[in-house]
Structure formats: C-alpha cells, structure tokens
Amino acid sequence: MGPLAQPTPTAGSTALDRTTAESARPSSRLEMTGISVAFGGVTALSDVSLVVEPGQVHGLIGPNGAGKTTLFNVACGIVRADSGTITWRDRPLRRLRPDQLARLGIARTLQGVGLFAGLTVLENVMIGAHRHARAGFASALLALPRSDSDERALRGRATAALADLDAERYADRYPGSLPYPVQKRVALARALVSSPELLLLDEPASGLAEDEMHELGKLIRSLSARMGVLLVEHHMDLVMSVCDRVTVLDSGAVIASGTTTEIQADPAVTAAYLGEDVDVEHDAAELQAGTGADRA
Amino acid sequence: MSDLQNAGQTIAQPPAGNPATAAAPASTSSRKGRIPLPQSTLLRHLLAVVLCAVAAVVLLESTDPFRNSQLATLTYYAIAAGGLTVLTGLNGQISLGHGALMAVGAYTTGLFLSADEPLPLPVVFLAAIVVTALVGAVVGAAASRLHGPYLAGATLALAVGLPGLALKFKGTLGGEQGLRVRAPRAPEWFGDAIKTLTGNPATATKWLAYVGAIALLVTYFLLANLIRSRIGRTWRAVRDNDVAAELAGIRLGSWRVLAFVVSAACAGLGGAVLAIVVRLAAPSAFTLVLSLALLTAIVLGGLGSLLGALIGSALLVFLPQVTTDLGSAAGLDGTEAAQLAPFVYGVVLVAAMIFAPAGIVGTIRLRWLAQRAKRAVARETGR
Numbered sequence: 001m002g003p004l005a006q007p008t009p010t011a012g013s014t015a016l017d018r019t020t021a022e023s024a025r026p027s028s029r030l031e032m033t034g035i036s037v038a039f040g041g042v043t044a045l046s047d048v049s050l051v052v053e054p055g056q057v058h059g060l061i062g063p064n065g066a067g068k069t070t071l072f073n074v075a076c077g078i079v080r081a082d083s084g085t086i087t088w089r090d091r092p093l094r095r096l097r098p099d100q101l102a103r104l105g106i107a108r109t110l111q112g113v114g115l116f117a118g119l120t121v122l123e124n125v126m127i128g129a130h131r132h133a134r135a136g137f138a139s140a141l142l143a144l145p146r147s148d149s150d151e152r153a154l155r156g157r158a159t160a161a162l163a164d165l166d167a168e169r170y171a172d173r174y175p176g177s178l179p180y181p182v183q184k185r186v187a188l189a190r191a192l193v194s195s196p197e198l199l200l201l202d203e204p205a206s207g208l209a210e211d212e213m214h215e216l217g218k219l220i221r222s223l224s225a226r227m228g229v230l231l232v233e234h235h236m237d238l239v240m241s242v243c244d245r246v247t248v249l250d251s252g253a254v255i256a257s258g259t260t261t262e263i264q265a266d267p268a269v270t271a272a273y274l275g276e277d278v279d280v281e282h283d284a285a286e287l288q289a290g291t292g293a294d295r296a
Numbered sequence: 297m298s299d300l301q302n303a304g305q306t307i308a309q310p311p312a313g314n315p316a317t318a319a320a321p322a323s324t325s326s327r328k329g330r331i332p333l334p335q336s337t338l339l340r341h342l343l344a345v346v347l348c349a350v351a352a353v354v355l356l357e358s359t360d361p362f363r364n365s366q367l368a369t370l371t372y373y374a375i376a377a378g379g380l381t382v383l384t385g386l387n388g389q390i391s392l393g394h395g396a397l398m399a400v401g402a403y404t405t406g407l408f409l410s411a412d413e414p415l416p417l418p419v420v421f422l423a424a425i426v427v428t429a430l431v432g433a434v435v436g437a438a439a440s441r442l443h444g445p446y447l448a449g450a451t452l453a454l455a456v457g458l459p460g461l462a463l464k465f466k467g468t469l470g471g472e473q474g475l476r477v478r479a480p481r482a483p484e485w486f487g488d489a490i491k492t493l494t495g496n497p498a499t500a501t502k503w504l505a506y507v508g509a510i511a512l513l514v515t516y517f518l519l520a521n522l523i524r525s526r527i528g529r530t531w532r533a534v535r536d537n538d539v540a541a542e543l544a545g546i547r548l549g550s551w552r553v554l555a556f557v558v559s560a561a562c563a564g565l566g567g568a569v570l571a572i573v574v575r576l577a578a579p580s581a582f583t584l585v586l587s588l589a590l591l592t593a594i595v596l597g598g599l600g601s602l603l604g605a606l607i608g609s610a611l612l613v614f615l616p617q618v619t620t621d622l623g624s625a626a627g628l629d630g631t632e633a634a635q636l637a638p639f640v641y642g643v644v645l646v647a648a649m650i651f652a653p654a655g656i657v658g659t660i661r662l663r664w665l666a667q668r669a670k671r672a673v674a675r676e677t678g679r
Contacts, residue, residue, distance in 0.1 A: 190540075
C-alpha cells in the first residue's frame with residue numbers, strides 16, 4: 001500500500017527495529033508531529049510531537065489544562081490542528097472525521113462512560129462492532145435472513161468482547177442500572193469489540209477503587225499484545241506501572257518524553273507539577289512517591 | 297446459578313448447543329418457559345401481521361359503516377404517527393412538519409388519480425411515498441444539522457409554509473377549496489369476498505377502510521423490521537450519545553437523514569390514504585394542528601413504540617367521539633357536548649405528562665424493566 005516506514009527523528013531505536021520487522025504490512029503506529037492548536041488566540045497546543053508504537057502503552061500526562069484532552073481530540077478528528085501532521089499506518093491522516101476512525105482501526109473511550117442509555121449492554125457493544133456489519137438497509141427493511149445472520153454475528157462478537165471483560169452476565173441490562181465500574185468495563189468492551197489496532201483511553205481509571213484500578217492496569221498491559229494504547233490518566237501509579245513510554249505536557253508543550261524511569265527522574269516534570277495549584281501538587285506528591293490513594 | 301448461565305448462553309450460542317434452551321430463540325427477550333417464537337425475525341413479524349390482519353377483519357366486519365370510516369381515519373393517523381415515532385422516538389429528532397409531509401402525499405395521490413386513466417392504486421401510493429420521501433430527504437439534510445428547538449423551528453416553517461403552495465398554484469392544486477380526489481371504486485372481487493366471508497354488503501367506506509388497514513399493516517411490518525434490526529439500533533445510538541456513536545464509526549448526518557426519509561415516506565403514505573378516505577386534499581386539512589396532533593399521539597402512546605403510535609392515534613380518533621357521546625348522555629346539548637372533547641383531551645394529556653411521562657406503552661415497559669432489574673439484582677446477591 002503505502003511507502004515503507006521511514007525512520008523519523010522522533011522515533012527511538014527500538015521503534016525502528018520493530019517497524020523494519022513488520023514492513024510487510026503498514027505498521028499501526030500513530031505519529032503526531034508538530035501539532036499546534038489555538039482556540040481564538042489562546043494557544044492550546046504548540047508544536048507537540050508524539051509517537052505511539054504498535055504494542056506499546058504510551059502515557060500522556062500533565063497538569064490540568066496542559067492540553068492532554070485537546071491532543072486526544074486532534075488524534076480523533078474532533079479538533080482540527082492548525083498545523084502539524086498526523087500519520088497512521090504510514091499514511092497521513094488529513095481532514096479526518098471522527099466517524100472514519102473506527103474503519104481505520106482506531107478506537108477511543110470517552111471520559112466518563114458515554115454509554116447509550118436506551119440500549120442494553122449487549123446492544124451498546126454491538127454498536128461498537130458497527131464497522132463489521134454487512135447487511136444493508138434493504139435486508140433490514142424486509143427482515144431477510146441475511147439481516148438475521150448479520151445480527152447473530154454481531155451479537156456473537158459483542159458477547160465475546162463482554163466475556164473478555166467478564167461482563168457477559170450484564171448483557172441484557174441497561175447501563176443506568178449498573179454500578180459505575182461495570183459501566184466502564186462495558187464502555188471498554190464497546191471500544192475493543194471492533195478489534196482496533198490503536199486504543200485511545202481517556203481517563204479510564206476515574207471513579208475506580210484501588211483494586212479495580214489494579215485490575216485495569218493488568219488489562220491494559222494485556223491489551224498491548226494486540227494493539228498500541230495511548231493513555232491519558234491522572235493516576236500516576238497506574239501510568240507508571242503500565243506505560244512503556246510517557247509524554248508530559250505542560251501549557252500546551254511537551255516538557256518531557258521518555259520511559260517511566262526517565263520521567264520520574266526529570267526535574268522539569270517535578271517543577272511543572274509543583275508550580276501548579278493545590279490539586280496538582282497532590283498529583284506531584286503521588287508522582288514522587290510512586291504510590292497514591294487519590295480517587296477522582 | 298444455572299439460571300444465570302442459561303441466560304447468558306441463550307445469547308452466546310445457537311439453541312442447538314444446549315437442550316435446556318433449545319426452544320429459546322436468540323432474541324434477548326425470550327427465556328425458557330415462554331411461548332416459543334420463530335427464530336427468524338421475518339417469520340415472527342409475519343406471524344404478527346397475520347394475527348393483526350385477522351383482528352382487523354373481525355373489527356371491520358363487526359362494526360357499522362360509521363365506525364368503519366372512523367377506523368379508516370385511524371389507519372392514516374397511525375401510519376403517519378408510526379413514521380413520526382421512528383424519527384422522534386428512535387432517532388431523537390422532533391418534527392412539527394409531518395402534517396405538511398402528509399399534504400405532499402395527499403396532493404400527489406390526488407393528482408395521480410385525477411388522470412383519465414388512473415394508474416392502479418398501489419402504484420399511486422408508491423408514487424406518493426417516493427415524492428414525499430424526496431421532500432423528506434431535502435428537509436432531513438437540513439434537519440440533520442439542527443437540534444431541539446432549532447429543528448422544531450425549521451420543521452414548523454415547513455408546516456406553515458408548504459400548504460401555502462396550494463394557494464399559489466391554484467390551477468393544479470385547487471387553491472383554498474382543495475383538490476377533489478376521485479377515490480377508486482372497490483373491485484368486484486372485494487365485494488364477492490366480503491359477501492362470501494360474512495354476508496355483509498361491501499360498501500365503498502368499507503373498501504377504503506380495508507385499503508387503509510392493509511397500508512397500515514404493511515407500514516408497521518416494515519417499520520418493525522427496521523426497528524428490530526441494526527438500523528433501529530444505530531438510530532437509537534445516535535439519539536442517546538452522538539459523540540460515542542460517531543466514534544463507533546457511525547456517520548451521524550447520513551443516519552439522521554435516513555430516519556427523516558423513512559419517516560417522511562410513512563407520512564406520504566398516510567397522506568395518500570387520507571386523500572382517498574376524505575376524498576379531498578385541501579390546505580385546511582394539513583395545518584399545524586395536524587402535526588401537533590401526531591406528536592401528541594406518539595407521546596401519549598409512548599415514544600419509539602409502534603403500538604404506542606397506534607394507541608395514541610386511536611385516542612386521537614375515538615376520544616372526541618366517546619366524550620361527546622358521554623356528554624350527550626349526561627344531558628348536555630349538542631354544542632356543549634362537542635366542546636367537551638378538546639377539554640377531555642387536554643386533561644388526558646396533562647394527566648399523562650404527570651403520571652405517565654413515558655407514555656402508555658413506555659410506562660408499562662419501564663415498570664417491566666424495573667421489575668427485571670430488581671430480579672437480576674436479587675439473583676446476583678442471592679448467589
């Protein structure tokens with residue numbers, strides 16, 4: 001399809017090895033280079049670059065208002081970058097609409113849960129498998145066997161995705177009647193059912209208890225065998241335990257990028273966190289201690 | 297415990313895999329102990345159509361010509377309300393312009409039937425559906441960018457503006473007086489069939505009521521198919537959370553337009569049936585009042601439910617009659633009794649908003665869901 005992956009200045013040496021090994025098919029690496037976004041004169045992001053390698057968990061952290069969510073929205077096409085390029089599977093993504101992401105193998109979870117309240121858990125996950133649906137309008141209108149078998153296939157897929165996250169028994173329930181952690185698992189199942197190659201997780205641990213967060217960490221680690229993960233998260237202990245690499249944003253610019261050990265030792269990161277308000281100081285304390293019991 | 301497992305397996309596996317659930321189709325609503333329904337959606341819905349058809353025949357044959365004509369009125373309201381409940385209930389788009397879309401269907405029908413050698417009725421109906429669907433596509437394309445009150449405003453403009461076209465094109469559309477519609481006569485076989493079936497004479501009114509009933513059954517069959525399929529599910533997802541739907545790969549605009557087109561097609565057919573039942577297509581029949589009546593019908597019946605749309609339409613048609621009769625029986629004179637109807641309708645509406653805001657069908661469904669959730673919780677904690 002596209003040209004072979006070109007080594008780029010931002011990519012580390014390990015990444016280079018991996019891309020050459022997988023050069024047979026376009027590698028599912030997301031590369032954002034020189035992204036700048038301004039909202040009416042206020043700079044939200046300036047010249048931000050970030051690479052998510054396939055099979056890696058990449059953490060994106062920073063104090064409140066650093067631009068994490070904006071960068072996420074740029075990756076999804078919800079916010080358009082004023083300048084900079086995004087490359088996915090070795091091809092540039094231009095004028096991307098959010099609804100095109102799924103077909104490209106990119107899935108995203110929303111902050112909070114964002115489930116469809118009027119759909120059962122199973123139906124919610126079936127919507128996630130939308131891009132695998134084959135039966136069209138006519139067969140649905142006439143209730144042709146083709147529509148039924150398509151529905152069976154989607155249902156099977158969705159049930160399997162729910163089973164993976166141990167939420168199968170809630171299939172017939174409506175999201176509103178379920179505890180928050182279960183809803184979050186369902187939302188994750190909805191993102192995973194389409195077998196994405198890149199998963200964008202927006203604060204998956206918010207509202208979870210300590211042990212649930214631990215479970216989530218293990219889950220994210222296991223997902224990285226199948227896909228790249230970009231993780232925005234406030235809980236430092238989770239970020240530090242699951243991420244391969246971490247990018248730190250502050251005031252719309254990258255102030256540090258590297259492995260978790262490098263980030264923890266970086267004085268610029270500590271300074272950025274300590275320079276902020278009370279809430280963030282708490283995060284910084286967590287960052288240094290490496291453990292924290294903060295609950296959102 | 298085993299109950300719980302079975303419930304899961306009903307969905308996960310084809311029934312053949314487990315003798316305990318052999319009778320249960322893959323549908324989530326059926327469990328063991330229920331009447332076994334056909335697994336195919338087509339067969340299930342055809343079965344329902346046959347049962348409803350039998351009920352319709354019994355109803356039409358056991359009532360007098362006046363009730364027949366009321367039932368014919370019910371059919372065109374219910375057809376249009378069915379389409380509106382898909383748009384508003386399933387896809388979350390409000391439309392105050394469905395009365396105007398019915399006008400498009402009615403005038404199209406009137407024009408086609410005014411030909412010297414009119415086309416067969418099904419073809420005329422189909423033409424009305426296609427023309428209205430096209431208008432719906434245009435309106436829907438604009439509507440897909442609007443939400444809530446803005447959408448209501450835009451469709452309101454349609455309701456107010458479109459009937460005015462009849463005044464503008466007086467020559468073809470008949471102006472204020474409207475377009476006389478030559479309702480087709482009942483074919484011979486219809487009279488024979490009714491005579492052999494019940495011995496009743498087949499009146500023209502009865503024929504039109506049957507035409508309306510057939511159109512209603514076909515419409516609801518097709519709509520039910522859509523609602524049960526991935527199309528209906530996608531519409532509901534777009535309604536509940538558009539950002540999440542978009543991230544799942546759903547192109548919001550196209551799906552909203554599709555809902556509008558389907559809904560408009562139903563309004564067109566409703567208008568077509570109206571035209572032949574009333575034998576007239578006039579601007580005064582398609583005012584904003586009609587659009588609002590359709591909306592109240594689907595809200596009263598229960599948004600998003602075809603049964604609700606039918607019940608709401610029935611209230612719309614029969615409630616005024618029933619209250620007028622009751623008023624007369626209570627000793628009121630004719631005018632007073634007639635004035636009772638809008639009053640009672642208003643009271644019913646207010647009462648519904650207070651005591652059953654989800655509508656009749658919606659409230660029953662919510663009760664049932666709450667019960668089921670309670671049982672599920674009990675089962676989990678009792679494990």
